[in-house]
Amino acid sequence: EDQVTQSPEALRLQEGESSSLNCSYTVSGLRGLFWYRQDPGKGPEFLFTLYSAGEEKEKERLKATLTKKESFLHITAPKPEDSATYLCAVQEGDRDYGGATNKLIFGTGTLLAVQP
Amino acid sequence: NAGVTQTPKFQVLKTGQSMTLQCAQDMNHEYMSWYRQDPGMGLRLIHYSVGAGITDQGEVPNGYNVSRSTTEDFPLRLLSAAPSQTSVYFCASSRPGDTQYFGPGTRLTVL
Numbered sequence: 001e002d003q004v005t006q007s008p009e010a011l012r013l014q015e016g017e018s019s020s021l022n023c024s025y026t027v028s029g030l031r032g033l034f035w036y037r038q039d040p041g042k043g044p045e046f047l048f049t050l051y052s053a054g055e056e057k058e059k060e061r062l063k064a065t066l067t068k069k070e071s072f073l074h075i076t077a078p079k080p081e082d083s084a085t086y087l088c089a090v091q092e093g094d095r096d097y098g099g100a101t102n103k104l105i106f107g108t109g110t111l112l113a114v115q116p
Numbered sequence: 117n118a119g120v121t122q123t124p125k126f127q128v129l130k131t132g133q134s135m136t137l138q139c140a141q142d143m144n145h146e147y148m149s150w151y152r153q154d155p156g157m158g159l160r161l162i163h164y165s166v167g168a169g170i171t172d173q174g175e176v177p178n179g180y181n182v183s184r185s186t187t188e189d190f191p192l193r194l195l196s197a198a199p200s201q202t203s204v205y206f207c208a209s210s211r212p213g214d215t216q217y218f219g220p221g222t223r224l225t226v227l
Contacts, residue, residue, distance in 0.1 A: 042220060
């Protein structure tokens with residue numbers, strides 16, 4: 001069964017204290033892995049897409065990496081405004097309707113709190 | 117470019133009532149989907165559509181209906197609301213195989 005597991009469930013950091021969030025997955029064929037940020041009362045906001053093992057992407061203090069079994073979201077010198085829930089999702093590699101299926105399987109998220 | 121919009125933002129229903137959650141996108145995306153988000157469960161796919169006139173079931177479709185008469189709109193209907201449908205509902209859209217962009221959500225409470 002396809003599954004996405006995120007850890008830890010919650011993480012509290014001091015401002016400037018770097019850390020990593022983990023997303024491990026089991027899926028029959030990975031087409032893409034997505035990271036989203038979600039603020040309270042808002043919809044998920046897209047951060048990164050990773051397609052193949054070894055790929056890395058960066059945006060400000062965030063860096064996402066991908067292996068064949070997991071992805072990491074590294075947060076370098078976080079600031080209080082980085083506080084949010086970070087969601088990981090995988091897109092299956094089955095192809096139908098003339099292209100890739102868009103179905104996403106989400107993890108339960110990591111709630112990050114960065115204290116000043 | 118408004119992106120993905122959802123109405124209403126909040127709704128309270130009584131058990132057995134029906135209602136429609138609205139979703140619209142102005143990005144000409146072919147793919148649209150509905151998710152529900154519950155504490156500790158993550159986002160779960162309810163229904164999705166790969167284009168006007170084509171819909172299919174996701175992981176948790178029971179109690180919900182959808183239709184897609186235009187590219188822009190993808191309403192979600194609750195036929196007879198139940199307390200188990202208390203949740204936050206998100207609509208998303210994308211091009212085929214591409215990143216999904218989410219709306220702001222509808223928070224639904226069924227008493």
